[in-house]
Amino acid sequence: MKQNINFESIAKEFLESLGVVVIVDTESRIIYMTEKYGELFKIPKPFPIGKKLHEYVPDESLSAVIRSGKESVEEFFEHDGKTMVINRLLIRKDDEILGGVAFTSTGSRLTVKQLENKMSFLNKQVQFYKDNYFENTGTKYNIDQIITQDQELRKLIDFTKRAARTRSAILIYGESGTGKELFAHSIHNLSGRAKMPFVILNCAAIPETLLESELFGYAEGAFTGALKGGKKGKIEQADGGTLLLDEINSMPLQLQAKLLRVVQEKEIQVIGGKNKEIDVRFVFTTNQDLAEMVKEGKFRDDLYYRINVVELRIPPLRQRKGDIPLLVNHFIEKLNEELGSHILGVDQKVLQLLESYQWPGNIRELENMIERAFNYANSGELSVEDFERLRLKMNLSEMKQENTLTLRAAREEAEKLAILRALKQTKGNKKKAAELLEIDRSILYDKMRRYAIK
Incomplete structure (x- = not known):
């Protein structure tokens, strides 16, 4: 999946946070330098992007690192009365050298290892934005x-x-x-x-x-x-x-x-x-x-x-039915825009119907049910008649509940009752309750969350 991404604008804030940094290409032409680098070496603005680094920093060694292919880490050097640690690293794509980066630290709290980790992360960003062929690299929700x-x-x-x-x-x-x-x-x-x-x-x-x-x-x-x-x-x-x-x-x-x-x-x-x-x-x-x-x-x-x-x-919809009116209004607005409809809302009987249903398919089922109702009404309010399928499902569900009790439902009810009794017997002591039930304490916590036992 290709994306049009301006790497410089995305990476600028990150680079500036590193402090004293300069990046050059394989010809030692300046690609980027941070504000602190310019201040340290007294390079005037606008910064000479595209110019040779040695024209402004005559004693620089980054060019030699690029030519030799050998990185230098934790080297000390003095400049303007200050002793600093300098690291000169290569930026690579597979086996190809794309350029080099130099960064220094003076009184920074960051260790050299932490700075190396930041540069490793930067190299991955360079690789990502240059190659940029990953599937599903973007998110759809927030x-x-x-x-x-x-x-x-x-x-x-x-x-x-x-x-x-x-x-x-x-x-x-x-x-x-x-x-x-x-x-x-x-x-x-x-x-x-x-x-x-x-x-x-x-x-x-x-x-x-x-x-x-x-x-x-x-x-x-x-x-x-x-x-x-x-x-x-x-x-x-x-x-x-x-x-x-x-x-x-x-x-x-x-x-x-x-x-x-x-x-x-x-x-x-x-x-x-x-x-x-x-x-x-x-x-x-x-x-x-x-x-x-x-x-x-x-x-x-x-x-x-x-x-x-x-x-x-994440709680199921049946445990937060107070959200149903909000979700219904949201889906109506969304579907009006997508389908070109003019639904104004739902009448009160519809809300009562929706809130009385257990929603085994949760929010996804609610959205599908609203969209289905849209096919029966192009304008005005959605009425109970527009939810014929939901009423049928509810009737079938009631008949099933009257005539059958599933093994899973019976087991869950028995588990919940046993946990409540154990907690009562141990006066809320979860460790003792777990021992009484002969289960691990982590499993007890899981089941308490599942059955909403406080």
């Missing part, structure tokens, strides 16, 4: 698009904003249609990696036989039919940015072991190729309870504990 007046969901949004600024792996749990992907996109946009790749892999949408090569990539000649030059996997495509592994609960057990190594070691094994270090922030989504899957032997416990560093549990 946190402000979440429509709610529900206090619990507002607290979750505030927590998400804080968690997004860290490097920690995030596990997003929610039923189908609750907006897990919206949260995942928002996490990337709110992080320090927002200008780097955002790559998505749906673990349930790709056949098991192809999932490994999609995730890790492969080298040329790795197997019959392999592309010439090999192929980058999704993890490598996300290097420097964020990888969203959607429906992680669908990943086969044998592949979970390989993913665990990546999450732990920050290194991938390309199929038929060499190990590569990677810098990726992982976000995972699931519509199933992974703690339960661990108990059933369907998900690795070591991987579960690695990816469940930060957990976000």
Whole structure:
């Protein structure tokens, strides 16, 4: 996916934050210098972009580094009575040298290692904006698009904003249609990696036989039919940015072991190729309870504990029905614009109908139901008659509930009752309650959140 991106305008703020920095091409012509570099070497404005660096800094050594291909790190030199550490690094694309960068530190709190890390990140930005061929590098959603007046969901949004600024792996749990992907996109946009790749892999949408090569990539000649030059996997495509592994609960057990190594070691094994270090922030989504899957032997416990560093549990629509009027108005405005309709709203009976339904498909089902009603009315308010399918579904659901009780529903009700009794018996002591129930305390916490037990 090609994008028209002006690298200089995007990277300028980042470069200035590094302090004393100059970047040159292979002919030692100045590509960029920061304000502090110009001040240090008394170079007048406008800065001489395109001119040879040695014309303004006669004793510079960056040109020699480019010619020799040998970088110099942590070298001391004196200038204008100050002793400084200078680092001269090469900017590369694969095996080709694109230019060089020099940066210095005087009384900075940053260590040389931290500065090297910043330059490593800058090199990845250069590579990204020059090559710019990644799939799914952009996000479609941001946190402000979440429509709610529900206090619990507002607290979750505030927590998400804080968690997004860290490097920690995030596990997003929610039923189908609750907006897990919206949260995942928002996490990337709110992080320090927002200008780097955002790559998505749906673990349930790709056949098991192809999932490994999609995730890790492969080298040329790795197997019959392999592309010439090999192929980058999704993890490598996300290097420097964020990888969203959607429906992680669908990943086969044998592949979970390989993913665990990546999450732990920050290194991938390309199929038929060499190990590569990677810098990726992982976000995972699931519509199933992974703690339960661990108990059933369907998900690795070591991987579960690695990816469940930060957990976000998105409440289903049936638990925040106060948001339904807001969501209905939003979808009406959206569909009016998309379909060229002139729907003014819904009558009160429709809202009562919508709020009495349990919405197993959550927000996605609500949007589909509103769009279906649009096909019956081109203007005015939507009436109950426009929601014939919803009324039929509700009638069938009521009949089913009257005649059957599923094993899953019975088990959930029994679990909830047992937890409430254990907490009452132990006077709210969760550790003792978990021992009484003969389950791990983390599983107790998961079930308390699931059943909204305070």
